[in-house]
Amino acid sequence: MTVKITIDCMGGDHGPAVTVPAAVNFVRSHPDAHLLLVGIEPAIRAQLKKSKAVDEPRLTVVPASEVVAMDDPVEVALRRKKDSSMRVALNLVKEGEAQTCISAGNTGALMAVSRYVLKTLAGIERPAIAFAMPSQRGYTTVLDLGANVDCEPQHLLQFAEMGHALVSAIEGRERPTIGLLNIGEEVIKGNETIKRAGELLRASTLNFYGNVEGNDIYKGTTDVVVCDGFVGNVALKTSEGLAKMLTDMIKEEFGRSFATKLMALVAMPVLKRFKRRVDPAQYNGAALLGLRGLVIKSHGSAEAYGFEWAIKRGYDAVKNGVLERLVRAMDENAAPMRQAALEAGRANGITGSDAVQPLQDGVAASRTNPPPPGEPGAALPSKA
Amino acid sequence: MTVKITIDCMGGDHGPAVTVPAAVNFVRSHPDAHLLLVGIEPAIRAQLKKSKAVDEPRLTVVPASEVVAMDDPVEVALRRKKDSSMRVALNLVKEGEAQTCISAGNTGALMAVSRYVLKTLAGIERPAIAFAMPSQRGYTTVLDLGANVDCEPQHLLQFAEMGHALVSAIEGRERPTIGLLNIGEEVIKGNETIKRAGELLRASTLNFYGNVEGNDIYKGTTDVVVCDGFVGNVALKTSEGLAKMLTDMIKEEFGRSFATKLMALVAMPVLKRFKRRVDPAQYNGAALLGLRGLVIKSHGSAEAYGFEWAIKRGYDAVKNGVLERLVRAMDENAAPMRQAALEAGRANGITGSDAVQPLQDGVAASRTNPPPPGEPGAALPSKA
Numbered sequence: 001m002t003v004k005i006t007i008d009c010m011g012g013d014h015g016p017a018v019t020v021p022a023a024v025n026f027v028r029s030h031p032d033a034h035l036l037l038v039g040i041e042p043a044i045r046a047q048l049k050k051s052k053a054v055d056e057p058r059l060t061v062v063p064a065s066e067v068v069a070m071d072d073p074v075e076v077a078l079r080r081k082k083d084s085s086m087r088v089a090l091n092l093v094k095e096g097e098a099q100t101c102i103s104a105g106n107t108g109a110l111m112a113v114s115r116y117v118l119k120t121l122a123g124i125e126r127p128a129i130a131f132a133m134p135s136q137r138g139y140t141t142v143l144d145l146g147a148n149v150d151c152e153p154q155h156l157l158q159f160a161e162m163g164h165a166l167v168s169a170i171e172g173r174e175r176p177t178i179g180l181l182n183i184g185e186e187v188i189k190g191n192e193t194i195k196r197a198g199e200l201l202r203a204s205t206l207n208f209y210g211n212v213e214g215n216d217i218y219k220g221t222t223d224v225v226v227c228d229g230f231v232g233n234v235a236l237k238t239s240e241g242l243a244k245m246l247t248d249m250i251k252e253e254f255g256r257s258f259a260t261k262l263m264a265l266v267a268m269p270v271l272k273r274f275k276r277r278v279d280p281a282q283y284n285g286a287a288l289l290g291l292r293g294l295v296i297k298s299h300g301s302a303e304a305y306g307f308e309w310a311i312k313r314g315y316d317a318v319k320n321g322v323l324e325r326l327v328r329a330m331d332e333n334a335a336p337m338r339q340a341a342l343e344a345g346r347a348n349g350i351t352g353s354d355a356v357q358p359l360q361d362g363v364a365a366s367r368t369n370p371p372p373p374g375e376p377g378a379a380l381p382s383k384a
Numbered sequence: 385m386t387v388k389i390t391i392d393c394m395g396g397d398h399g400p401a402v403t404v405p406a407a408v409n410f411v412r413s414h415p416d417a418h419l420l421l422v423g424i425e426p427a428i429r430a431q432l433k434k435s436k437a438v439d440e441p442r443l444t445v446v447p448a449s450e451v452v453a454m455d456d457p458v459e460v461a462l463r464r465k466k467d468s469s470m471r472v473a474l475n476l477v478k479e480g481e482a483q484t485c486i487s488a489g490n491t492g493a494l495m496a497v498s499r500y501v502l503k504t505l506a507g508i509e510r511p512a513i514a515f516a517m518p519s520q521r522g523y524t525t526v527l528d529l530g531a532n533v534d535c536e537p538q539h540l541l542q543f544a545e546m547g548h549a550l551v552s553a554i555e556g557r558e559r560p561t562i563g564l565l566n567i568g569e570e571v572i573k574g575n576e577t578i579k580r581a582g583e584l585l586r587a588s589t590l591n592f593y594g595n596v597e598g599n600d601i602y603k604g605t606t607d608v609v610v611c612d613g614f615v616g617n618v619a620l621k622t623s624e625g626l627a628k629m630l631t632d633m634i635k636e637e638f639g640r641s642f643a644t645k646l647m648a649l650v651a652m653p654v655l656k657r658f659k660r661r662v663d664p665a666q667y668n669g670a671a672l673l674g675l676r677g678l679v680i681k682s683h684g685s686a687e688a689y690g691f692e693w694a695i696k697r698g699y700d701a702v703k704n705g706v707l708e709r710l711v712r713a714m715d716e717n718a719a720p721m722r723q724a725a726l727e728a729g730r731a732n733g734i735t736g737s738d739a740v741q742p743l744q745d746g747v748a749a750s751r752t753n754p755p756p757p758g759e760p761g762a763a764l765p766s767k768a
Contacts, residue, residue, distance in 0.1 A: 136629050146567055149575045183530055183617040191533045191614060214618045215625030227618075230575060233567040234615050235622045237598030242623050245520050245602040246630055249661060253654045260654050267651040270637045270644050277633060 002034050003318045004098040005311060009039035010067040010085040012104025012300050012307070016040075019104065020047035022307035026315075027058050033315060036098055038062045039085035064088040068109050070300055077109035078116060086110060090117040093293040099323075100314035102285075104298035104307060111147050111288060118293035121330050126151075127290035128159045129229070129297065130166060131236070134283065137220030141167050144226075145286060146233035156180070156197035156226050160206055162289040163224035165329035169322045171223070179212030179222035181231060193228075201226075243278060285310030287317065294323050386418050387702045388482040389695060393423035394451040394469040396488025396684045396691070400424075403488065404431035406691035410699075411442050417699060420482055422446045423469035448472040452493050454684055461493035462500060470494060474501040477677040483707075484678035484698035486669070488686055494679070495531050495672060502677035505714050510535075511674035512543045512613070513681065514550060515620070518667065521604030525551050528610075529670060530617035537580035540564070540610050544590055546673040547608035549713035553706045555607070563596030563606035565615060577612075585610075627662060669694030671701065678707050 009019045016039060023035045037044050041063040048054050048061075064085040068077045077084065086105050092098045094117050103110050111127060120127055128144035143159050144151070151159075160178045167176040180198055182190045190198075190211070201208040209222045214235060217225055227235070250271075254264035264271065284306040288295040294317050298310035317323070393403045400423060407419045421428050425447040432438050432445075448469040452461045461468065470489050476482045478501050487494050495511065504511055512528035527543050528535070535543075544562045551560040564582055566574045574582075574595070585592040593606045598619060601609055611619070638648035638655075648655065660666075668690040672679040678701050682694035701707070 134629075136632065149567065181618060183533065183614055183621075214621030214623070215628070217622060218625035218629040230567055231615055231618050234565060234598045234611075235618050237567075238601060238619045238622055239598070239626050241599030241602035242626050243630065244599070245518075246627065246662065248520065250634075250658055253658050253661075254651075256654075263651040263654055267638075267647040270640075270647055274634055274637050277637075278630065 002032055003315050004034045004036065005314055006036040006038055006089040006092045006098040006101045007311070008086045008089040008101065008103035008105055009037050009044050012298065012302060013070065016043045016047045018302065018304050018307050020044055021051050022304040022311060023059060024048070024051040024053040024056065025304070026308050026311045027056060030315065034058045034060070036060050036062050036092055038064050038089040040067065062088060062092065068105050070106050072106060072109055074108045074112045077106065078112050087113055087117065090114055090295070094118055099318040100294035100296060102296045102298060102311050102314050104300050104302055107146060107297060110295070110297055114288055114291050114295045118291040120290050121292055121327060123330050124158050124162070124290035126155050126158070127288055128162060129286045130163060130289045131286040133217055135218050135220030140217050140220055140225055141223065142217060142225045142227070142232055142235070143289065144229040144232050145236050146229045148229040151193065151228035153193055153196035153200050156228070157200045157204060159226045160201055160224065161330065162326065163226060164206055165326040166287065166289060166322060167223050168329070169325035170320050173223060175207040176223035177207050177209045178224045178226060179209050179216060181225050181227035182211035183213065240280065243280065247278060281306035282309050285313035287313070294318065386416055387699050388418045388420065389698055390420040390422055390473040390476045390482040390485045391695070392470045392473040392485065392487035392489055393421050393428050396682065396686060397454065400427045400431045402686065402688050402691050404428055405435050406688040406695060407443060408432070408435040408437040408440065409688070410692050410695045411440060414699065418442045420444050420446050420476055422448050422473040424451065446472060446476065452489050454490050456490060456493055458492045458496045461490065462496050471497055471501065474498055474679070478502055483702040484680060486680045486682060486695050486698050488682035488684050488691060491530060491681060494681055498672055498675050498679045502675040504674050505676055505711060507714050508542050508546065508674040510539050510542070511672055512546060513670045514547060514673045515670040517601055519602050519604030524601050524604055524609055525607065526601060526609045526611070526616055527673065528613040528616050529620050530613045532613040535577065535612035537577055537584050540581035540612070541584045541588060543610045544585055544608065545714065546710065547610060548590055549710040550671065550673060550706060551607050552713070553709035554704050557607060559591040560607035561591050561593045562608045562610060563593045563600060565598070565609050565611035566595035567597065624664065627664065631662060665690035666693050669697035671697070678702065
């Protein structure tokens, strides 16, 4: 099976100068991949020429006349730039021309346009950004990492459902464990939202471990860690800052004098291995979950090597049938989970805006016309 | 001048087995320090004997018959255990018998008992936990790290005022820069609370830099970073987890084979320097700010070496007159800052619970009877 991937070539801080060479490298090392390069045609062709890949049959250029800038407000991306590389790339996924879209564009715009073009899955009110962070026991999938700054308890429950589906699809675990990010036992345990989310999770059929703390992400205490997008984003960015400071400190210590430089030379094989393990470039590519299509967000500042990793994540997700499994899991589990959650909410006197809400808007629309679960391409309806 | 410090010897995971040896070591290396060891007398004396310090004249045992357990609810610590080592130690500060109190006890209980015994400073509704985190440019003082899970905009403004006073006292900077922890430019910039806090900060006389992100803590973009206790606690714990994973990885890489162990031997001087710089033990001791007395919270799991660092932080704070300066700064700045904030709030239509509130409870009480600013021991009134 050919894996068809659309690349929003204009996204990110560097645009085609990064996205095109990454696509060329990727397609050369993956014989079953076909990449659709979306964006300003001359800019893309110039980069293809530079990379000596003008005649590569598995790279197709798809013209788009507009570019979503990194600082464009969501409304501009959504309502004014209807022929942006981002929008055209996502449309290709919607129309079934590709199975995933990779973009390094502005997160807010990417989330909004994805949601508009692809719609959300049944039972999901808000898509989330998920990422597998390295841990002492493998990986911890954390969501949300910044799509939703204010979350209600039921949104955290939905993130848990999505995290469950993602990890069971990719890592093949039957019942991945779910942790709710909270603060230490010794302090008042979290705010009202967190406490209520805990009640919903306990009442669900998920394998809920309980509260976890920030350090549990790296300990690997649970397979999935759920949090609101504000907290998740701070945890992620803080980690990036600390990792950079520590690796810079190692460099600094080894660069201090002639003697220490000699030591670095001797220890080079070990230092290289370490550097490879912590290299942030390979931890690039977060999944936008909860949509009726697979979208991977790359870091805006990624270089070609890092962007290639983001393409790889989309490719792996397609190969593992992540979307189909997500759709199936949501369809199978959504009803009993929501029922349990609803009852828990009632039993605990959760009402009003905190109660489990009836489905709305795009969700409701997609519910009235659900794709046949399990069928290939089921989640990519030609009309939404 | 003798620096008098009370130690809650029963606090923490290890109690006197850690706190007493740390106190002994500290007093031996600080000839102007006098430590009051509070707790179950026989337990403390047994440890003093073990440390061969029974006759040390600058270590005084102060008996207390009860112990606040690490999992005691706040109410138990506050209302039932009135002769706890924590409470007695804090009372000594209140009565002017000591200038600071060090405890590794349960954070929630320590905060509640401190607040009850010492009261808050004029203009401060909620005390916060502050810590100087290492950065690429020195230190970044971050608050709150877990005392307040739900904050209103004016609380974040008060944290900024306290951070300003602390950093200007300890680091001697006239106008330290203040950052408001937020999420990336490219996503919707924060929730309503953060946006309003930003407005209050802009309207204040503080040196407000603007929004910062998680990685700015380690970059050292600003001198102070302000956030609510939930987010701050997650950032701190996540950092601890990542630092542990990375240092474990270095160990693992160097321990992989005979050859790599040889390399480690060669690189030992550098690795040792690095280890010393990142050693978490030395980053122990957070200040409870906003109280009419100096309280330092040690990690519950700290070993003797780490606990000694917490004592050192209390000692340094006393030497630098942190409390007196905080009192003075709050008295001088509180009125114009709050006025400006109030006006900003009005101009932006902030009303109800989000508006700058009239002072309440302990704050109001302490306001009616402010200590003469600048006088030694001014902030340690014998009656509150």
